[in-house]
Amino acid sequence: MVKVNWEKMAIKTMQQHLKAAPDSVAQMAQRRSYPRLQEPAPSGEVLTSILQAGLRSPDHMHLRPWRFLSISGDDRKHLGDLFVNHIVTEQEDASPEIQAQAHSKAFRAPLILVGVAAYKEHPKVPKIEQAVSTGGVLNNIGLAAYHCGFGAVWRTGPYAYSDIVKAGLGIDEHEDIIGYLYLGTPPSWDRKMTPVEVDDFVVTWP
């Protein structure tokens, strides 16, 4: 019986397909962030596929040093409350307007994923690699969402580094928020893209 190496065949087919139609690569090169996002967010099977793609990111020793909190609908109110708690702790005289502005940030998209680096002890994998790996997942989720017709934007800022927000989200002091990935549908896809040139960043060495 002939033994077929399915994995090798799949890669060959993929490479042939890419040569003929590098659509997905061209689409990646067009990716941009969409800070304004509305309903609908990815859901159901599409969301599962997007997350599955994200979780296939490179991960030294397969530690899976990450976890993700998915926040949507009315639950965003609790996230907004945490943002306000942070603001009023930092700024005792924060006006109601400033507090309302902080709260509204939790409603900038219908779905928010909080990417958390949940570090594992490993002699060969320092924390920085685990943080990068978690970022890789977030990036892949954003890209996969884009491929599926959704917009995303990655944000950090003070709410990513706030002990108050972290504690409220149930994030351990030994863990880090790597980013909030806001997901939804942009009201318009027409958004300026800052160009990047390969030659500005990649050189042939030596």
Ligand SMILES: Cc1cc2nc3c(=O)[nH]c(=O)nc-3n(C[C@H](O)[C@H](O)[C@H](O)COP(=O)(O)O)c2cc1C
């Ligand atoms: C780790 C990380 C943190 C970021 N934090 C913020 C942020 O807090 N606020 C923001 O406006 N953009 C933030 N960005 C940048 C946006 O996600 C986005 O990449 C940037 O606005 C450029 O737009 P583009 O992706 O369309 O080129 C962050 C990006 C990364 C990778």
